[in-house]
Amino acid sequence: xxxxxxxxxxxxxxxxxxxxxxxxxxxxxxxxxxxxxxxxxxxxxxxxxxxxxxxxxxxxxxxxxxxxxxxxxxxxxxxxxxxxxxxxxxxxxxxxxxxxxxxxxxxxxxxx
Numbered sequence: 307x308x309x310x311x312x313x314x315x316x317x318x319x320x321x322x323x324x325x326x327x328x329x330x331x332x333x334x335x336x337x338x339x340x341x342x343x344x345x346x347x348x349x350x351x352x353x354x355x356x357x358x359x360x361x362x363x364x365x366x367x368x369x370x371x372x373x374x375x376x377x378x379x380x381x382x383x384x385x386x387x388x389x390x391x392x393x394x395x396x397x398x399x400x401x402x403x404x405x406x407x408x409x410x411x412x413x414x415x416x417x418x
Contacts, residue, residue, distance in 0.1 A: 308350065309334075309335040309336050309348040309349055309350060310348050310350065310351045313348050313351070313353060313392070314336050314348045316392075316395070316398055317338055317346055317347075317348065317353075317398070317402065318338075320395075320398060320399055320402050321338055321340075321345075321346075321402065321406075324340055324406070326339075326340050326341040326342075326414065327339070327340060328342065330344075332344070332347065333347065333349055333354070333376065334349060334376070335347055335348050335349035335350070335354065336348050337354070338405075339409070340406060340409040340410060341409070341410075341412075341414035341415065342414060342415035342416075342417070343356075343409040343412045343414070343415060344356045344405075344409065345402070345405035345406050345408065345409035345410075346401070346402050346405040346406075349374075349376065349386070351388075351389055352386040352387065352388065352389075353386070353387040353391070353392050353398070353401060354374060354384060354385070354386060354387075355384070355385050355387060355401050355402070355404055355405040356383060356384050356405050356408055356409065357383060357384070357385060357404050357405065357408055358383050358408040358411070359382060359383050361404065361408070362382055362383055362385070365385050365404060366385060368391075369390075369391060370387050370388045370389075370390050370391025370392075371385045371386070371387055371388075371391065372385065372386045372388070373385065373386070374386050387401050
């Protein structure tokens with residue numbers, strides 16, 4: 307699967323000042339990690355946000371959000387945001403912040 311390069315660049319710009327930032331190809335797209343914990347990504351034209359189990363239902367109730375389901379089985383704790391949900395920098399930043407909040411709540415992962 308390919309991913310939206312323009313969206314990936316916008317995410318990079320949004321996250322550029324975060325310490326512990328790295329990128330990794332995952333799920334057939336590109337993921338952005340903080341201290342090796344995924345916070346967001348791009349899969350095709352979807353923004354992927356890792357919100358965790360506790361905020362999953364709340365995040366799904368927001369406009370343009372849907373379950374992350376690329377295998378036929380939704381991945382709880384991860385959501386897709388359709389393109390209408392990240393049109394502006396402000397809307398993209400709000401979604402990215404949800405992913406950052408979750409990733410930063412986790413202990414840093416060691417290099418494998």
